[in-house]
Amino acid sequence: MQQLTRTEEDIMQRIWDHGPVFVRELIEAMPEPKPNYNTISSVVRILEQKGFVGHEAFGKSHRYHAIVPKSAYRRRSFRRLLQDYFDGSHAAMLQFFSKEEGLDAAELQRMLEALPEEDGGAADRSTDASNTPKSDAP
Numbered sequence: 001m002q003q004l005t006r007t008e009e010d011i012m013q014r015i016w017d018h019g020p021v022f023v024r025e026l027i028e029a030m031p032e033p034k035p036n037y038n039t040i041s042s043v044v045r046i047l048e049q050k051g052f053v054g055h056e057a058f059g060k061s062h063r064y065h066a067i068v069p070k071s072a073y074r075r076r077s078f079r080r081l082l083q084d085y086f087d088g089s090h091a092a093m094l095q096f097f098s099k100e101e102g103l104d105a106a107e108l109q110r111m112l113e114a115l116p117e118e119d120g121g122a123a124d125r126s127t128d129a130s131n132t133p134k135s136d137a138p
Contacts, residue, residue, distance in 0.1 A: 004047075004050070004052070008050075012068075012073070015047075016070040020062050021065075026044070053065060088132075126129060
């Protein structure tokens with residue numbers, strides 16, 4: 001899967017969010033000043049060449065739809081971010097977000113508790129942020 005430019009990502013976000021769309025609909029949904037029709041049409045055709053979108057013809061008009069699911073692009077982008085900026089270290093990434101976003105241990109624990117279990121069963125989530133079991137005794 002190829003890397004998208006910022007403009008291409010913006011157009012893809014709109015296609016993912018709104019479903020099949022015509023170029024005019026994409027432009028209508030954009031803030032002022034509205035981009036030129038030919039500019040957006042060119043970006044959409046590039047996305048089609050890259051394999052991100054397909055189209056259905058209606059005479060001379062084309063309605064475009066996503067071929068690459070948002071979840072697949074998100075997964076790929078996340079992996080690239082992790083590798084490029086955190087040397088593949090989940091811990092380094094977590095430390096960065098914890099510091100930059102002001103997440104404390106309690107918030108991190110709540111996030112861990114919200115994760116689904118890998119085996120699909122009920123979880124014993126009575127651990128603190130350091131993965132040390134908590135005692136039930138006072």
